[in-house]
Amino acid sequence: MRLFWERGYEQTSISDLTQELGISAPSLYAAFEDKRTLFEEAVARYEASPQSVTAAGTTGMSQREVLRVMFDCASREYASRAHPRGCLVNSEPELAGNRAQNRAITAARLREVADGAEEGNDAEALAAFAQTLLVGLSAYARDGADEEQLRRVADLALRVIPE
Amino acid sequence: MRLFWERGYEQTSISDLTQELGISAPSLYAAFEDKRTLFEEAVARYEASPQSVTAAGTTGMSQREVLRVMFDCASREYASRAHPRGCLVNSEPELAGNRAQNRAITAARLREVADGAEEGNDAEALAAFAQTLLVGLSAYARDGADEEQLRRVADLALRVIPE
DNA sequence: GCCATTCTGTAGTGATCGATATAGAACGAT
DNA sequence: ATCGTTCTATATCGATCACTACAGAATGGC
Secondary structure, three states: OHHHHHHOOOOOOHHHHHHHHOOOHHHHHHHOOOHHHHHHHHHHHHHHOOOOOOOOOOOOOOHHHHHHHHHHHHHHHHOOOOOOOOOHHHHOHHHHHHHHHHHHHHHHHHHHHHHHOOOOOOHHHHHHHHHHHHHHHHHHHHOOOOHHHHHHHHHHHHHHOOO | OHHHHHHOOOOOOHHHHHHHHOOOHHHHHHHOOOHHHHHHHHHHHHHHOOOOOOOOOOOOOOHHHHHHHHHHHHHHHHOOOOOOOOOHHHHOHHHHHHHHHHHHHHHHHHHHHHHHOOOOOOHHHHHHHHHHHHHHHHHHHHOOOOHHHHHHHHHHHHHHOOO
């Protein structure tokens, strides 16, 4: 997971993986069907990890607070030196499906919120904006931006929901 | 340029290039030093093309109008079917330097504007936000989003400068 | 102790990568 | 017509890619 996260699917070779894991290629192929399957399992593991930025655990919050929590989490995690920079899912070109799903989840979350309150913002559009910004933040972090720099962008982005 | 734009540097092979150009490998190497140099020339050509989104030609505009012009241009160009989706510079991981330069140019442009008017927004932060959004929009377009979808995100993003 | 099973690493598969040595074709000048 | 230059393509380089056949080591049951 860490190697795919760091270098992406195409730039991570079987040789890289076996060397890092300290095993030989046949052992790796005994445990995983092929490179693609291994990658998919790594992505699944990533998405289940706390490093993954989601709208989870935002019950009872306003739309603005949901975005704030997500952007906060992204600013902290994407620049963290405890693991590779940025987001695995938001960096890998082939994971468009995962990104679409995340967008849908965020939209559902924002729609829920709007139901109980005064609302005013199109949940789909807001989710698309949030997802777009997360992808941008992920790339910014990979370019070397630190948590402070990410947070400045996130703070500005929060202005799309006034108050 | 088109192939690098479409697939990125690593995913574009010399074989892809010679096949597309209808020439042989030695002919290509006679014209360009190596793959890396050819790529750099392609990037330079891209950055000089009208498809490249910049703050150029925005004299006399307010900060908000500068962003609006850039986001408008991105929404139109990134989803255009006349060429590959997204932005070459904002898609290629190794072009962080170019992105930093674009950010600096935008910041300078926004600072200029603020000088002559009431201002109120940190030009650096605003430029970082704009650049982050452009990278996100580029990825969104590559994921299949059409001009309309990009424009919805761009319209929302413009709210960071009220009025 | 002995055999069968399971695991491991060595070595190598064909394919493709970026890059090139070399030989022949095309062309202009004399 | 002949030569010298310039261009082209064929064929190949060593390296690396994802992947695997196979042989030997380790392990557990009897």
